[in-house]
Amino acid sequence: MEKIFDRKKFNLIFFIVAVIITSIIMTVFANYKKGWHEDEIFSYGSSNYKYDNLFQNYAEKDTINQIIDEKIIDNNIWQTLKNIGHYITHRDEFMQIFNEKRVYETPVWKTNEQAKDYVTVSNDEIFSYWSVYYNQSRDVHPPLFYMLVHFISCFFLNHFSKYIIFIINILFYIASCFVIRKIFKLLNKDDLSAITILLYGLSMGAISMVIFQRMYIMLGFFVLLYLYFNLKILKNSFEIDKSTKRWLTLIIILGFLTQYYFCIYAIFSFLIMLVILIRKKKYDALKRYIWCHIKAAIIGIIIFPASIYHIFFSYRGVGGISSDTDYLAKLQEFMDIIFYAFSIPKGWGYICLLILICLFVAKLIKSKRKDIVLIICVPIILFILTIGKIAPLINIRYISITFPIITIAIILGMFSIIDYILKYIIKNSKTLKRNINIIILLVITVTISIYGFTTSKPQFLYEKYGKRIEIAEKYQNLKLVYIGQSVFSHLQDMEEFLRYHDFIIINTWELEKLKDDKGLENDTEFILNIKCWVSDFNETLDKVLEYTNATNYELLADDGESRVYKVFKN
Secondary structure, three states: OOOOOOOOHHHHHHHHHHHHHHHHHHHHHHHOOOOOOOOHHHHHHHOOOOOOOOOOOOOOOOHHHHHHHHHOOOHHHHHHHHHHHHHHHHHHHHHHHHHHHHHOOOOOEHHHHHHHHHHOOOHHHHOOOHHHHHHHHHHOOOOOHHHHHHHHHHOOOOOOOOOHHHHHHHHHHHHHHHHHHHHHHHHHOOOOOOOOEEEEHOOOHHHHHHHHOHHHHHHHHHHHHHHHHHHHHOOOOOOOOOHHHHHHHHHHHHOOOOOOOOHHHHHHHOOOOOOHHHOOHHHHHHHHHHHHHHHHHHHHHOOOOOHHHHHOOOOOOHHHHHOOOHHHHHHHHHHHHHHHHOOOHHHHHHHHHHHHHHHHHHHHHOOOOHHHHHHHHHHHHOOOOOHHHOOOOOOOHHHHHHHHHHHHHHHHHHHHHHHHHHHOOOOHHHHHHHHHHHHHHHHHHHHHHHHHHOOOOOOOOOOOHHHHHHHHOOOOOEEEEEEOOOOOHHHHHHHHHHHHHHEEEEHHHHHHHHHHOOOOOOEEEEEEEEOOOOOHHHHHHHHHHHHHOEEEEEEEEEEEOOEEEEEEOO
């Protein structure tokens, strides 16, 4: 008898529709994005600027890069290595040169072409991966994401666009959707994959992170892949064949080279898997599993040896962990971020969390496959507890890799609860019971999504920034004086620097530079941008007006981040 309904085909079509819908909505929100976080611009600069990762306000390169150019790099590779060895063994000499050069660091006027050079790839920089590698060795992150940004930027020569990294993020989001489906197929619950995609893809958390132009969606993809292969080992009677070994090793290397938080998740998953394999007395599989991780760690460090310093000694690594913060308060704020990510009101959030914990315990007691429950849930719980301790800031990005796995756990949990209730109502038809369960889950998912879109919006849109762009377009022939109080945060205003032909970036401790500066000598008007958060704002404004011989000014914009003035001189 011919099949009337092909469930497998329906599940595939429903899944594809879910991926398309969520991707379109993410693209719409990306289009609404007007401004930037400084880290987002850093993603472009560190990927595309030649042998420096920061847009300096005083020179093309910072002091260290100037010394490298002048004292170390030589046309002869052997002489270069000899110079490196000399300054490693004569550190005092290097520091003397460093201090002498640093004295002359003073703000200088820059052009929009220099700003453009920072965030774009020019004709002589195409596929300059050594530059990316070098820039990241001086940062606190591994290079893989930045190399991808550089690769895509090479197809947008001399052009800066928010869609460059968005392309990377949306592709890795779509790839993550396919991994989620593979996980559900592995668990024999393929009909739950599309609903999971809808709950995850329409969440404020997922949309925010696809919009945010950093490596976290890419990182989440490798975390999901790592979970999938761990589940595959468990479901395959603990057998680890050559293909699985190769894939697992490759995923660990790629995850490690994307962002070091992958290591935190992998360590917890690794320990859970060790316990399971030992309890099951699968010693051959245990040896293979351990060797995969050791081999991946060795290869990763060989590829990027700077990771040792980044992880153990940098301000973002182990050496940067502080015990001053109230851990429980910080952890609670991260939980509030998770509730926001899934559009759950805080009060209801803790009730839902309690239900999930109870369900997790019940599953552990009753489930025949406790190992599956453990490997899905425990590493994520431990990851969140750890991030609450080590994250430098309370920010959605640091726990975003948990969102897809939390979504999987939520859907599986709700499915179990509904299934438990329906078995007392529908006793004769498993198919009918499962179909009703799916429909209920879909209704809940759609309801949560609609509630989310009506009560909140994604982060990182920076909608107010559009006004400053309009001002920059209108007054692009005037010079810009930009006043901040950081050596890094001025990156967030790169869109303005790309429009003004001439501009100068001055920190509050450098204001006296304006006294003797000749850059405004022949100008009767200029634009002044002062960050709202600088200390002694009014005093700073008065000093700028005094040092530039200004007679009057007009406030053009105040968006809570910057106040932009048109300043008049004699």
